[in-house]
Amino acid sequence: MDYVSLPKIELHAHLTGSVSRHTLHEIWKKKKASGQTDLDDPLVVMPEGKHDYNLQTFFPLFSSYIYNLITDEESIRYAVNSVLQGFLDDGIVYLELRTTPRSTTNMSAETYITILLNAIEEFEKSHPQMHTRLILSIDRRHSVETAESILELATRLQNSTRGVVGIDLCGDPTARPGGDVSIFTPVFEQASRAGLGITVHFAEAEASGSYEELRTLLSWNPDRLGHVIWEDEAAKKEIAKRELCLELCLSCNVQAEMIHGGFEAHHFKHWKDVKGPKISLGTDDVGVFGSPLSNEYRLVAKHFHLDRSQICALARQGIEGIFGGDQEKERLRQVMWKE
Numbered sequence: 001m002d003y004v005s006l007p008k009i010e011l012h013a014h015l016t017g018s019v020s021r022h023t024l025h026e027i028w029k030k031k032k033a034s035g036q037t038d039l040d041d042p043l044v045v046m047p048e049g050k051h052d053y054n055l056q057t058f059f060p061l062f063s064s065y066i067y068n069l070i071t072d073e074e075s076i077r078y079a080v081n082s083v084l085q086g087f088l089d090d091g092i093v094y095l096e097l098r099t100t101p102r103s104t105t106n107m108s109a110e111t112y113i114t115i116l117l118n119a120i121e122e123f124e125k126s127h128p129q130m131h132t133r134l135i136l137s138i139d140r141r142h143s144v145e146t147a148e149s150i151l152e153l154a155t156r157l158q159n160s161t162r163g164v165v166g167i168d169l170c171g172d173p174t175a176r177p178g179g180d181v182s183i184f185t186p187v188f189e190q191a192s193r194a195g196l197g198i199t200v201h202f203a204e205a206e207a208s209g210s211y212e213e214l215r216t217l218l219s220w221n222p223d224r225l226g227h228v229i230w231e232d233e234a235a236k237k238e239i240a241k242r243e244l245c246l247e248l249c250l251s252c253n254v255q256a257e258m259i260h261g262g263f264e265a266h267h268f269k270h271w272k273d274v275k276g277p278k279i280s281l282g283t284d285d286v287g288v289f290g291s292p293l294s295n296e297y298r299l300v301a302k303h304f305h306l307d308r309s310q311i312c313a314l315a316r317q318g319i320e321g322i323f324g325g326d327q328e329k330e331r332l333r334q335v336m337w338k339e
């Protein structure tokens with residue numbers, strides 16, 4: 001089966017983690033030549049072919065390196081264009097890209113998001129076969145004030161056909177353990193009232209899989225859950241009852257050793273047979289973990305023995321989980337392969 005040509009939906013992709021090393025290298029080269037950076041070459045810091053980042057080595061990559069490279073309009077535009085081109089080339093027909101609004105010495109968080117929205121709009125004009133929407137991420141390490149400002153930005157830029165469609169909770173799962181993410185409850189409740197789609201990183205690690213945390217996250221009535229690895233039986237039942245959409249990222253989970261036993265042991269195996277929930281495969285951070293979505297489909301076909309019609313049916317499960325509105329769902333029902 002041609003997994004690249006298979007029309008696919010990507011619902012779990014972090015923008016900065018999706019930037020390829022080659023693109024980072026190009027940005028670095030330009031900045032280095034004009035004396036704008038003292039950072040080491042990305043191809044040295046993150047050599048091509050190195051994908052075995054674990055949760056300890058993964059998060060500092062952003063805060064102490066990549067964020068210091070992608071700092072201004074030119075580098076942001078270059079990075080997002082190359083990310084969009086990568087997804088398009090891989091056969092993505094609908095993309096929800098998520099990113100954490102951040103300010104740099106050169107710009108405000110709002111300017112950062114505006115640059116992204118403009119770049120996405122321009123890209124879509126010349127490549128109308130892929131529609132892209134934006135989700136704004138709140139990082140677990142954020143203060144309530146920062147989370148509130150992200151929500152304010154999301155509601156102001158909310159637009160199902162062009163703009164922000166949802167809000168996410170991401171970041172290092174060891175931050176705010178034991179239910180302390182409840183400080184964000186009013187923010188997510190307000191997001192829900194505003195009609196934003198809600199997705200959260202759910203039980204991604206043992207530290208973020210406590211009973212208290214999972215009850216808190218479920219009380220926000222999320223539409224989708226990312227990763228779902230360490231949840232208890234009662235949470236599993238609740239997920240099935242609510243028929244939630246699950247964003248499963250196999251290569252990320254295996255490479256980062258978030259699960260043990262390799263692909264065959266991935267919880268995709270469990271959820272694929274549970275009635276109710278929809279599964280949407282995601283890349284998470286293709287720039288870091290190196291597996292494009294076409295490869296994720298190839299991997300599940302191989303390890304879980306899915307035939308062509310099962311793969312097409314799996315790819316279509318994501319349609320109901322998108323935040324991009326009914327018209328977009330209808331377009332996807334037309335363009336995605338039935339068999």
Ligand SMILES: CNc1ncnc2c1ncn2[C@@H]1O[C@H](COP(=O)(O)O)[C@@H](O)[C@H]1O
Pocket residue numbers: 014015016017058059062063098099100101137139170171172173201204252256284285
């Ligand atoms: C292992 N899976 C993951 N779990 C949790 N958070 C993740 C993540 N992968 C990425 N991020 C979050 O996304 C940010 C980078 O992209 P943006 O600057 O937002 O575009 C990271 O700083 C992290 O907070």
